[in-house]
Amino acid sequence: MSWVNAVIQGILLGGLYALFACGLSLMFGVMKVINLAHGDLAVVAAYVALGVIAVTHVPAVWSFVLVVPIFAGLGYIVQRTLIQAALNRSVLTTLLVTFGLSVVIENGLLQFTSANSHSLDIGSLVSDSFSIGSQITIAYLLLVIFIVAVAVLLGLQYFLSSSRQGRLIRAVADDREAAQLSGADYRHVFGIAAAIAFGTVALAGLAFGMYSSFDPTIGTDQLLLFAFEAVVIGGLGSLWGTLAGGILLGVAQQIGAQVNAADQILAGQLVFLVILVVLPQGLTGRRAAA
Amino acid sequence: MSPAGQRGALPGQPDPPAPVRVTRSRRSSLWAGIGAIALVVILGYLPYVVLSGTTDLLVNVFILITMASMWNLLAGYAGLVSVGQQAFIGLGAYFVLIFANHGTNPFLALPAAALGGGLVGLPVWLLVSRLRSGYFAITTWVIASVCELIIVRYPSLGGGTGEPLPGFASLDPTLLTAYTYWVSLAVTVIVIAAIYMILRSPLGLVLTAVRDDETGARSIGARVSRAQRYVFVVAAAGCGAAGGLLIISQLNVQPAAAFSVQWSAEMIFVTIIGGIGTIEGPIVGTIIFFVLQQTLASYGTWYFIILGLIAMIVAIWAPRGLWGLIADRLHIRLFPVGYWLWPAGTPRPAGWRALPLPRRGRPAGPGGTSGAEDTGGPAAAGGPAAPGGAGGADRAGSPGGAGSPGGAGSPGGAGSPGGAVNAEHADTPGPGGTGGQPG
Numbered sequence: 002m003s004w005v006n007a008v009i010q011g012i013l014l015g016g017l018y019a020l021f022a023c024g025l026s027l028m029f030g031v032m033k034v035i036n037l038a039h040g041d042l043a044v045v046a047a048y049v050a051l052g053v054i055a056v057t058h059v060p061a062v063w064s065f066v067l068v069v070p071i072f073a074g075l076g077y078i079v080q081r082t083l084i085q086a087a088l089n090r091s092v093l094t095t096l097l098v099t100f101g102l103s104v105v106i107e108n109g110l111l112q113f114t115s116a117n118s119h120s121l122d123i124g125s126l127v128s129d130s131f132s133i134g135s136q137i138t139i140a141y142l143l144l145v146i147f148i149v150a151v152a153v154l155l156g157l158q159y160f161l162s163s164s165r166q167g168r169l170i171r172a173v174a175d176d177r178e179a180a181q182l183s184g185a186d187y188r189h190v191f192g193i194a195a196a197i198a199f200g201t202v203a204l205a206g207l208a209f210g211m212y213s214s215f216d217p218t219i220g221t222d223q224l225l226l227f228a229f230e231a232v233v234i235g236g237l238g239s240l241w242g243t244l245a246g247g248i249l250l251g252v253a254q255q256i257g258a259q260v261n262a263a264d265q266i267l268a269g270q271l272v273f274l275v276i277l278v279v280l281p282q283g284l285t286g287r288r289a290a291a
Numbered sequence: 292m293s294p295a296g297q298r299g300a301l302p303g304q305p306d307p308p309a310p311v312r313v314t315r316s317r318r319s320s321l322w323a324g325i326g327a328i329a330l331v332v333i334l335g336y337l338p339y340v341v342l343s344g345t346t347d348l349l350v351n352v353f354i355l356i357t358m359a360s361m362w363n364l365l366a367g368y369a370g371l372v373s374v375g376q377q378a379f380i381g382l383g384a385y386f387v388l389i390f391a392n393h394g395t396n397p398f399l400a401l402p403a404a405a406l407g408g409g410l411v412g413l414p415v416w417l418l419v420s421r422l423r424s425g426y427f428a429i430t431t432w433v434i435a436s437v438c439e440l441i442i443v444r445y446p447s448l449g450g451g452t453g454e455p456l457p458g459f460a461s462l463d464p465t466l467l468t469a470y471t472y473w474v475s476l477a478v479t480v481i482v483i484a485a486i487y488m489i490l491r492s493p494l495g496l497v498l499t500a501v502r503d504d505e506t507g508a509r510s511i512g513a514r515v516s517r518a519q520r521y522v523f524v525v526a527a528a529g530c531g532a533a534g535g536l537l538i539i540s541q542l543n544v545q546p547a548a549a550f551s552v553q554w555s556a557e558m559i560f561v562t563i564i565g566g567i568g569t570i571e572g573p574i575v576g577t578i579i580f581f582v583l584q585q586t587l588a589s590y591g592t593w594y595f596i597i598l599g600l601i602a603m604i605v606a607i608w609a610p611r612g613l614w615g616l617i618a619d620r621l622h623i624r625l626f627p628v629g630y631w632l633w634p635a636g637t638p639r640p641a642g643w644r645a646l647p648l649p650r651r652g653r654p655a656g657p658g659g660t661s662g663a664e665d666t667g668g669p670a671a672a673g674g675p676a677a678p679g680g681a682g683g684a685d686r687a688g689s690p691g692g693a694g695s696p697g698g699a700g701s702p703g704g705a706g707s708p709g710g711a712v713n714a715e716h717a718d719t720p721g722p723g724g725t726g727g728q729p730g
Contacts, residue, residue, distance in 0.1 A: 035425025037374070086607045092424050094606050096372050097563060100428075101603040104556045108592040108599070221552055226436060229429045267440040270433055274418065277430065281421065 003259065006137045011255035013139070015231075015248030016147030017212065020205040021224060022231035022243045023154060024198030030238055031174040031194040034084060034095045038103035040225030042199060043206030045106060046072055047215050048114060050121055050207050061121040065207050069200045076199025077192040084195065085188055103221055110217035118216040121207065146208045150247075153201060154240045160197075161240075170194050223266070230273040236283025245284050249276075310635035323625040334476055338469040346472040350540045352581055353475040354533050355557060357482045359565075359573035361529035362558040364486055367568035368498040369522040370505050372424065374555045375431025378415070378438045379408040379527045381549035383534025385442055388544055391458040392447075398474055401535045408531020412524040420520065432552065439550035453545035456538050475536050482529050486570055489525070490628040494518055499628070502568050556595075560602040566612025570626040575614045 025039050036042075049071065050064040057067070079102075087098040123142070130140040161167040172180040173190045181187050209215060209224070227250060235246025250269050257268020276283065338346050358376065365371045383404040390400035419430050443451040459467055489495050497518040500508035509515050538544045557580065558573075565576025580598060587594035605612055611619075618624065 029425065035429065037425075037428065083603070083607075090607055090610060093366070093370070093372055094610065096425055096428055097559065097606045098603050100374060100556070100559060101599045101606070104560075105596050105599040105603075108596045112592055112596065222436075226429065226433055230433070233426070263444070264440075267437065270437045270440065273433060274437070277422075278418065 003136055004256070007255040007259040008252050009137060009139065010143070011252030012248050013143040013147045013251070014255065015244070015251030016150035017143075017205065017208055017247070018227050018231045018250050019235075019244040019247030020146070020150040020153060020201065020208060021228040022235070022247055023157060023240060024201040024205075025228045026232045026235075026237065026240070026243050027157070027194055027201075028198045029232070031170055032080075032084070032088065032095075032191050033092060034088065034099070035229075036084075036198070037096060037099040037225065038106060039198075039202055039228055040220035040223070041103045041106040041110075042072070042202050042220070043209060043224050044110065044215055044217060044220035046203035046206030047119070047121065047210035048110060049203075050210060051119060054121070061123045061211065062126070064121070065204055068207060069203050072203035073196040073200035076195040076197070079199070080192045080195030081188060085191065088191075103225075107217050107221060114217065116216055116218070118214040119210075120214040121210040123211050127211065142212060146212065149204070149208065151244070153204065154244055157197070157201075158240050166193060227269070230269065232283075234273060234276045234283055236285035239285040242283055242285030249284070311632050312635045313630050313632050320624060320627045323623075327625070331476070331480055335473065338472050343465065343468040346468055347540070348581070348585075350472055350475045350536070352577055353479040354536050354540070355561060355580065356574055356577045357479050357533040357536070358530060358554060359558040359561045359577055360482055360486055360570070361526040361533070362555075363562045363567060363570075363573045364489070364498075364522055364529075365526045366559075367562065367572070368490070368495075368502045369519045370501050371519060371523060372428045373431040373526075374428045374552065374559075375433070375435040376526065376530045376558065377550050377552060377554040378431070378435035379412065379530035380534035380537065380554050381435070381442065381546065382411055382438055383408050383531030384538035384544045384549045385448060385534075386531065387535040387538050388448065388454060388456060391456055395458070397456060397458050397535075397539050398470065401474065401478070401532060401539075404535030405528045405532040408534070409524045409528035411531075412527025415527070416520055416523045420516065420523075432555075435550055435552070439546050442550070443546050449544070449546075451546060453543060453548075455543040459542070471536075471540050475540070478532050478536060482532070483570065483574075485525070485529075487626050487628070489522075490570065490626075494521060495628060498522065556599070560598050562612075563602045563606050564598070564612055566614030566616075566618075568611070569614050569618070570628070571618075572612050572614045575617075576612070579613070 021039075021043065025036060028034050028036050028039075046068055050061065050068050053059065053064050053067050054061055059067075083098060083102070084095060087094040126142055128140070129142070130138045132138050159167075161171055169180070169185055169190050170193065172183075173185060173187045177187050180190075206215075231243055231247040231250050233246070234249050235242030235244065249272065253272040254265045254269040258265035260268070334349070337349070358380065362373065362376060365373050365376075386404040386407040387397050387400045390403055391397045395403075415431075415434055418434070419427055422430055442448060448454060462470075490498065497508065497513045497515065500511075500513055501515055501518065505515060534549065537549070561576030561580045562573045563576070564579055565574065566572030583594045583598060587597070609616060
């Protein structure tokens, strides 16, 4: 039964990873930019939420109402200035610039907030859970995060497939020059895509801050790699693949932890590397790994 | 300093191509070589005259120059942006630790650390060789994380807390400091010399072509994947040696520090700021790094934040870095890895500074890199991006251009015995041979 429990916990954790990953996947899909600062942005969002809570005294659960729009706006600005300038140079430059951003964010957080770990205080919700049978306990928080993740992915899917703006994003992702010839301002579309990516990563950062404690270094040490692994395992170009990738990663980690508590992360990384070798297009495999 | 190649007129051609003379060095290069040897001699003498604090700092300088030079070879030339070189740094440190635990002198274990890094690099390359840009970057990062997670599983290597390096108990501390300094200096000199040799070899021409245009290099038949494999293994070995130096200079190793992405950040920042794609760049960048670090030592990690911001600015607005700016203004190449061409029969051109030097980022004119007066018209086009064209034997050096220095003014693109050509500063391979004129 403990194995079943590990799988269930892994699936729920996978929702959180998918929430982290969808922004990374969107930015890569649309702009061909892998944002190496992605994990750090989530951590910054959690720190910003700490500040918001301290100033406005809103309950931690509602901090996203302020933090997510802030990050969406930030995403648009960063994309239109820094990342666009790097994109004009080359794809390699975007890697160097986002990596620089990541290091600057991490060291800035260390400088301003110290290396101590924090968490978003959500009262009793953090430990509330219900049981199925004698072995399986499901925390409400993880379940809520999973549902939010699925809802975000559904919303994103609907937005990309049905709305005018979403179709524009897909058009630019497919063929930037053709979209431009049809009158689309691809820079603005890139900004919108980055705003969505930053918004979702902020939401993921808040969820992570409620679920676990965070410190300035966890963004690069874990979150970026997990998000990337979920994207690659799931396969590019498919949001549901990203969810599947996140779930597979979460299950691998939980089963690894079941075998040996210290091997949780290693198990996830090894599953990622194996998938990379045997199934380079990922589970859904629409496009080859580039 | 004698011409390395000469080519006469081809029989049966209505418009014989002009013979071209080629050299790889200039007088400034000779002086640079003498200066480099003098610098190494002076640096080697330092432990006799300065305190150990200075040599300890210089050991860190040497280690960072070694790492940054290796990353520069990877990213600057082979187009492989790795964020996971800390894998080999950490493994190099642990290789030295393992040998020292078995009674080997840590200094003698250094070659084994380099060899071990290279040996691990091969299977890692098989794993990552199909990946490009961002995928490559994060996957190397994941591999570094895996290496760390595997190392901490072994309690005999100190587990998660690390272990001190044995083997120096009987050595006088002053002597140990001096030995460490000399060995670090030697490793750095070997690494830079090796990179210089690689870049002057045929492999170096492939790499230089990849640096300027990977697709273009592949399309003219350069064996790019093989060159990238060599470079990846060499960089793994170099970072292994750097990791070995690290544990020797610090006398202990911690997995979290040895496998920290901080190493990647340092080598990337100094290479970008100094000038990516040049041998001199990482050295210049490392000096800037340590000047900033020492100046702002009392302000925590501010020096690193500033460094990161400078690196971002440089990457976007001055992608050739500080050395690129200096070299463009003053026309110096301390490590000449390109070719200079001028028409035979005319005196060796003296006034290099008078030549217009196309800068990177702006497409070269139809005449490629020729002198201003005889920039060829459309008729000079010897085929777009002609592999044989000397349109930039260094900056845009194509492997074909190496094989036939006479590619300047290749048949069809009628060369003229006009102005001298400075192929070193050539930009993207413009259509047409150098010195081409309407035929």
